[in-house]
Amino acid sequence: MDIRSLCLGALMAGDASGYEIRKMFEDGVFSYFQMASLGSIYPALTKLSQDGMVTFTEQEQENRPDKKVYRLTPEGRRTFLRTLFQTRPGEDRYRSDILFMLSFADELPVELCEALIDEYAVRHESMLDRISPAKNQPSLPENSSEKNTPDDPACAFVSGLGDAVCRATLDFIDKNKDSFLRELRERRLRRN
Amino acid sequence: MDIRSLCLGALMAGDASGYEIRKMFEDGVFSYFQMASLGSIYPALTKLSQDGMVTFTEQEQENRPDKKVYRLTPEGRRTFLRTLFQTRPGEDRYRSDILFMLSFADELPVELCEALIDEYAVRHESMLDRISPAKNQPSLPENSSEKNTPDDPACAFVSGLGDAVCRATLDFIDKNKDSFLRELRERRLRRN
């Protein structure tokens, strides 16, 4: 999926500036499964604008740099949906420096290994918070009628999947961290 | 984690050619959490060789192109481990075209959504196969003493984590796919 399509997808949810689109990929709805940097978003929006896929209006803000708010044209919308029909989705890819480093645990100080595992857990906890903040704050009195749950079932499905994966990760660490570190320490003793 | 470090890491397990290193990232031990293409591996090995981190011996093969087998030098090994100590691991990143596409399920034909989910499941099943082929073939008679389980606890921990995540994913799909598709269909009826 190229960046132009990612930008069109971001604009499907509503008008946005380049900066706001990046936030969708940084913290927002797409952050769990796609990534896009400003250095690629701005040129993509310029190109999309030239090709008639988006229009933009320059919004002057009080004492702030102008904001270019982009909007999907009907053709942009059609093109995006056609892309979804026709494109064979690329392979999933997961990159993790922490897991790569951890696969050399046998050569690393046990303290470093523990720190890496803890860092991995912390990151997944904060991800879980981003995905479903509601569930982790059980006693919000009153506003239980608040629209925390988006009524889009697609969002619910995808974020439910993210939630499940994070929980499985944390659960695995919880169940295996100690025995793993113990085994590493025993091997150190045996080697020295 | 830059490609030079990834190559050094790959060579920690033993001598290998560029082609074999790519296979480690394509199908092998690292395929679950790192990726590297030939277009980056070959230049990296050349550079590492110039810097004295690796040496190589050209192996003539019968009727095949020569094979350059690279080997970590003591300095290469030291440098790699120092990198692991000093580098703050980068953020995990997960990219999935399928999940991105699925997040627009509300605008897509339900059949396409189902195909996407099925494809996602199939890919995770084959990944599970790669991670732990033993568990999925329950009745291998005889060779139960076979060394399927590597005795490196780090590999076991990391691949155990991959296993747990794949299973959680498949489990989630199993439990939620039907109700999700049903809800999509109902919304279509309500809209038309």
Next chain:
DNA sequence: AAATTACTATATCAGTTCGATATACTATGC
């Protein structure tokens, strides 16, 4: 009160990396 940090906002660019392609020969399946 001043200074530092964080945020909003656009834009560019060097360096890295991917994906495709070229080359060349083998092995296997149909």
Next chain:
DNA sequence: GCATAGTATATCGAACTGATATAGTAATTT
């Protein structure tokens, strides 16, 4: 007998990231 898949190295354009520049506000710390 032919096509496809595999082994093996190498290169290159296109895409993308991460850093940096610019410029101002808001919030927090000292």
